Each structure stands twice: as structure tokens, then as C-alpha cells.
Amino acid sequence: MGEILRENQNTKLLLEMSVVDGEYDFTSSIVEALNQAELEIHNLDETIESIQCLKPNCDKLDYILAASSGALCGIIDIFLVGKPGESPLGDITDKWFANRTTDFAKLCGWEDKGENSLSSAIRFLEKKFKIPYDQRGVGDAASFVFDLNPTNHHFKSLAHNPSLLGLFFSILDQFTNSSHFISGGELISLADADGKFELRGNNIPSKLFCAFAxxxxxxxxxxxxxxxxxxxxxxxPSPLWTWTNDIIVLKRSLNIPVSQFDNSINELAINIYKEGYDARFQSTQAIPVFINEILVRLVFAIRRLIKYFAETDKETRSFSLMWKKCEPFSNPTVKRMLTIAHGTFCLIDIGDASVRGFVTGAGFFNPTEFFLRLNIFGVGRLTISLYGEVKREIGIQKAEREIIFARKEKLVVENYIEGLKLLSELYEDKNLLNFITDFKISDMYIHAFEKSVMLAKKRNVPNNEILKNKMEIDSYFLGGNKT
Known part of the structure; x- marks a missing residue:
């Protein structure tokens, strides 16, 4: 690589010359260099903007509206969800599940004969989908051995749990005509549970399908x-509480002692189930959480939509730009608002549950009352938001370092552009190109090689050791042999 200096009234122009594939190459066009530098500036601006978009941009009104949404939904949770048996929304949810049960029975061939009786539909389904593990503790040995009764047998019977473990034990019980229960921290198996049960199917795959059905x-x-x-x-039972059964099953299967804590949590889950905390009530608790979610996203979108139409001229409006400004999903601002909303909701919900836990405990804390009123869906949704906030903050901290570097790099490129603009004023790019072209086609470097060859011959250097051209010089210095 070499450097060529061209002097013009105490001003020097530095050009870079490189050798590529045996030929000389020059960075010749100032205009081209300017275009490349400006493109790099554009890329740096995009990088800085994309990093800054990671930060939420909430104003005071956003925080107020988010907190108000959480407070409103918290009030809905207290007065309209409450606890099983005292829930106006729960009554609506129970009715919805009852209708879905009768719809499923009709789909399976049940005829209501104009009665539309829920008990008739349930009886039809119980006969159609017969299983061997439906001991209810009424007049059978299970009531004495397993402490089973109609208020807890759905929870204690593992195959009644709506989980993967429940499916596993259901298939196992149907293949072996047995029944598995959790009682007192023990995994109990009842063999030959139903002498009349027979799993349909002619082979293993068909039996598996029938067992699942x-x-x-x-x-x-x-x-x-x-x-x-x-x-x-x-x-x-609620799938968010049947995990207490799963823990005991796994520990017993692995010969790990079941701790007192495991038993206590399992007993707590059974107690709140006996109070009516089942999958229907769990679904009821999801309603105010869902309303909170929708309300915050809607408020965010409406505010940005109004701002978009107020600040954007009609000629420049477009759906894509509007969606970019208003979309309420991946935006970090709406995620921060959701964290505030769900946090406010949980504060109100947990506060209400705690107060009622102490009031009903007559001076002591009543955990059953507390968990009956605790909205687990709300706590879970807040946990997801907090996880997102922590993850986003870590990403922002890393991005801050990238922003600092990008801004420094942008400053260097801007100074470089200013220098190129100064050169473009001192030199006409066309003349510069002509200058470089003239140098490329000149014989200057060829004469230099020829003179060195002549000097070597006069000094009696062997002909096979003389480097006669550029290719031989490159081969020599790169470790090759003179050929």
C-alpha cells in the first residue's frame, strides 16, 4: 500500500492506493465516499432509534389511567367475584359451564325430551364414559379407607385431575381396573375397583383412544x-391447585419423604376445594384480570390514535404509520402500563383477602379464607409483567453501552463527512478521477522494476535469482520460490 500526495497551495490530498489481484486500485471518488458515509450515518441513526424504542414512554396520564383500570377491576374482583357461593359473576360462570355440559351431552346423543335437565345430561355422560375410579365414599370402603366423600373425591382421585398426571392415572386405572388416590400424604391404590368395568378396544391403540375419550x-x-x-x-378441581397432588405422587414414586409442608399445602388445597373453589370459580377469577388487560390496551390505543390524527396531516396519514403509533401489543409503553394496572389490581385484591383472612380468623389468620379470595390469575399475570420488566431493564442496560458507542461512531463519521465536503470544494471530483487514471496508466512503476533488473545483471546476479516483475516480488515476500 502506498500514499500519493498532491500539493495545491499548502493543501494536501491524501489518497489511498492498494494492490488487488496484481493491479493497483484507488479510492478515487469523493462523492462516492460521501454517499457511503451518509449511508453509515443513516444506519447508526436507525440503531440508536431501535435501542431507544426499548424504553417505555409513559406520561403521567398513562400512569393514572393504568392505575385507575387496576383499581376498577380490583373493585369488580371484591364485590362481583368474591369467593365461591357469594359470587354474582360466579353464578353466571356456573350457568355457562352447565350449558356447555348439556351441549356436549347432546353432541354425544343425549335427548333432553324438553326438560333440559342438567342432572339428566350428567347421568347420560357418566354412563357413556364409564370409568372404574369414581368411588365417591358413599356406602363403599373408600369412605373409611381413604376418607372419601362427595365433597372431596374429585380432588383426591388423581384421575379426576385435569392435568397430564391426571390423564396418566386415568389411562392406568382403566387398563388395570384400579383407582389411585391421595389421602393424608399417601399415594393409595385400590385394586379391582369396579368389577363391571371393561375398557373397550380390540388392540392397544384403540384401547388408548377409548381410555382418553x-x-x-x-x-x-x-x-x-x-x-x-x-x-x-x-x-x-382447579389445575392451579392439583399440583399439590402431583408433588406427593412424584415424591412417593421416587421414594422421597413427603414433608409436613407438602401435606399442609395439600390439605389447604382440599379445604378450599370443599368450599367450592373448582375450575368454574377459577375461570370466574380470570374475568376481572381479562377486563383489566383489555381496558389498558384499549386506553393506550385510543390515546395514541387521537394524538396521531391531531398531529399528522391528512396527506401523510397511512394505516401502517397509524398502526405503528397505536398498536397496543409489543410496545414497551403499554407493557409498563399493564405492569402498573395489574400491580394495582393485586394490591387491592391481596389487601382485601388479607383483611378478610384476619376478620374470619377471630384474631388469627385464616389461610383458607385468604386463598379463597386471592385471585391467582391476577398474581400470575403480575408475575409475568414483572418478569418482562426485569428482562427489558437488563436489555436496556446492555443497549445503553451500544448507544454510547454508536453516538461516538456517529460523531467520527460526521467529522469525516465534513472533511470530505471540504475536499470536494478544493478539488473537482472529475479532475481527481483524471489524475488517478493518469497514474494508473503511467509506466512509472514499470520503469522502476526494469532499472532494478538491469542493476542486478550488471552486478552479475544469477539470472534465476533476479526478480523481474511485481508477481515474482510478491511470490518472494509471501514465502514462495523464484521460478
Whole structure:
């Protein structure tokens, strides 16, 4: 690589010359260099903008509206969700599940004969999807051995749990005509549970399919209680609490001692289930959380939409730009608002549950009352938001370093552009190109090689050791041999 200096009234122009594939190459066009530098500036601006978009841009009104949404939904949770048996929204949810049960029964061939009786539909499904593990503790040995009764058998019976472990035990019980329960921290198996049960199917795949169908169909039949239930009935347990059974099963299967804490949590889950905390009520708790989610996203979108139409001229409006300004999903601002909203909701919900836990405990804390009123969906949604906030903050901290570097790089490029503009004023680019072209086609470097060859011959250097051209010089210095 060499450097060529061209002097003009105490001003020097530095050009870079490189050798590529045996030929000389020059960075010749100032205009081209300017275009490349400006493109780099554009890329740096995009990098800085994309990093800055990671930060939420909430104003005071955003925070106020988000907190108000959380407070409103918290009030809905206190007065309209409450706890099982005292829930106006729960009554609506129970009715919805009852209708879905009768719809499923009709789909399976049940004829209501104009009665539209829920108990009749449940009885039909129980007969159609017969299983061997439906001991209810009424007049059978299970009531004495397992402490089973109609208020807890859906929870204690593992195959009644709406989980993967529940499906596993349902298939196992149907293949072996057995029944598995959790009672007192023990995993108990009842052999030959139903002498009349026979799993349909001619081979293993067909039996597996029938076992799955029986499990699913029987869960639907138990969704709104059993056929003999009076009143609301005991539905299937909440999947957010059946994990207490799973822990005991796994520990017993691995010969790990079940701790007192495991037993206490399992007993707590059974107690709140007996109070009516089943999958239906769990669904009811999701309603105010869902309303909170929708309300915050809607408020965010409406505010940005109004601002967009107020600040954007009609000629420049477009759907893509409007969506970019208003979309309420991936924007970090709406995510921050959701964190505030769900945080406010949980503060109100946990506060109400705690107060009622102490009031009903008569001076002591009543954990059953607390968890009956604690909205687990709300706590779970807040946990997701907090996880997102922490993850986003870590990303912002890393991005801050990139912003600092990008801004420094941008400053260097801007100074470089200013220098190029100064050169473009001192030199006409066309003349510069002509100058470089003239140098490329000149014989200057060729004469230099020829003179060095002549000097070597006069000094009697062997002909096979003389480097006669540029290619031989390159080969020599790169470790090759003179050929």
C-alpha cells in the first residue's frame, strides 16, 4: 500500500492506493465516499432509534389511567367475584359451564325430551364414559379407607385431575381396573375397583383412544358436579391447585419423604376445594384480570390514535404509520402500563383477602379464607409483567453501552463527512478521477522494476535469482520460490 500526495497551495490530498489481484486500485471518488458515509450515518441513526424504542414512554396520564383500570377491576374482583357461593359473576360462570355440559351431552346423543335437565345430561355422560375410579365414599370402603366423600373425591382421585398426571392415572386405572388416590400424604391404590368395568378396544391403540375419550368425557360430566349433586355441586378441581397432588405422587414414586409442608399445602388445597373453589370459580377469577388487560390496551390505543390524527396531516396519514403509533401489543409503553394496572389490581385484591383472612380468623389468620379470595390469575399475570420488566431493564442496560458507542461512531463519521465536503470544494471530483487514471496508466512503476533488473545483471546476479516483475516480488515476500 502506498500514499500519493498532491500539493495545491499548502493543501494536501491524501489518497489511498492498494494492490488487488496484481493491479493497483484507488479510492478515487469523493462523492462516492460521501454517499457511503451518509449511508453509515443513516444506519447508526436507525440503531440508536431501535435501542431507544426499548424504553417505555409513559406520561403521567398513562400512569393514572393504568392505575385507575387496576383499581376498577380490583373493585369488580371484591364485590362481583368474591369467593365461591357469594359470587354474582360466579353464578353466571356456573350457568355457562352447565350449558356447555348439556351441549356436549347432546353432541354425544343425549335427548333432553324438553326438560333440559342438567342432572339428566350428567347421568347420560357418566354412563357413556364409564370409568372404574369414581368411588365417591358413599356406602363403599373408600369412605373409611381413604376418607372419601362427595365433597372431596374429585380432588383426591388423581384421575379426576385435569392435568397430564391426571390423564396418566386415568389411562392406568382403566387398563388395570384400579383407582389411585391421595389421602393424608399417601399415594393409595385400590385394586379391582369396579368389577363391571371393561375398557373397550380390540388392540392397544384403540384401547388408548377409548381410555382418553373416557377420561375427557367423564371430566366434562363432572364439570358442573355429579348427577346426584344438590345445589351447585362439586366440579373438577382447579389445575392451579392439583399440583399439590402431583408433588406427593412424584415424591412417593421416587421414594422421597413427603414433608409436613407438602401435606399442609395439600390439605389447604382440599379445604378450599370443599368450599367450592373448582375450575368454574377459577375461570370466574380470570374475568376481572381479562377486563383489566383489555381496558389498558384499549386506553393506550385510543390515546395514541387521537394524538396521531391531531398531529399528522391528512396527506401523510397511512394505516401502517397509524398502526405503528397505536398498536397496543409489543410496545414497551403499554407493557409498563399493564405492569402498573395489574400491580394495582393485586394490591387491592391481596389487601382485601388479607383483611378478610384476619376478620374470619377471630384474631388469627385464616389461610383458607385468604386463598379463597386471592385471585391467582391476577398474581400470575403480575408475575409475568414483572418478569418482562426485569428482562427489558437488563436489555436496556446492555443497549445503553451500544448507544454510547454508536453516538461516538456517529460523531467520527460526521467529522469525516465534513472533511470530505471540504475536499470536494478544493478539488473537482472529475479532475481527481483524471489524475488517478493518469497514474494508473503511467509506466512509472514499470520503469522502476526494469532499472532494478538491469542493476542486478550488471552486478552479475544469477539470472534465476533476479526478480523481474511485481508477481515474482510478491511470490518472494509471501514465502514462495523464484521460478
Amino acid at each position: 373416557n377420561w375427557f368425557g367423564h371430566l366434562i360430566s363432572d364439570m358442573s358436579g355429579s348427577s346426584g349433586s344438590k345445589g351447585r355441586g362439586m366440579g373438577i
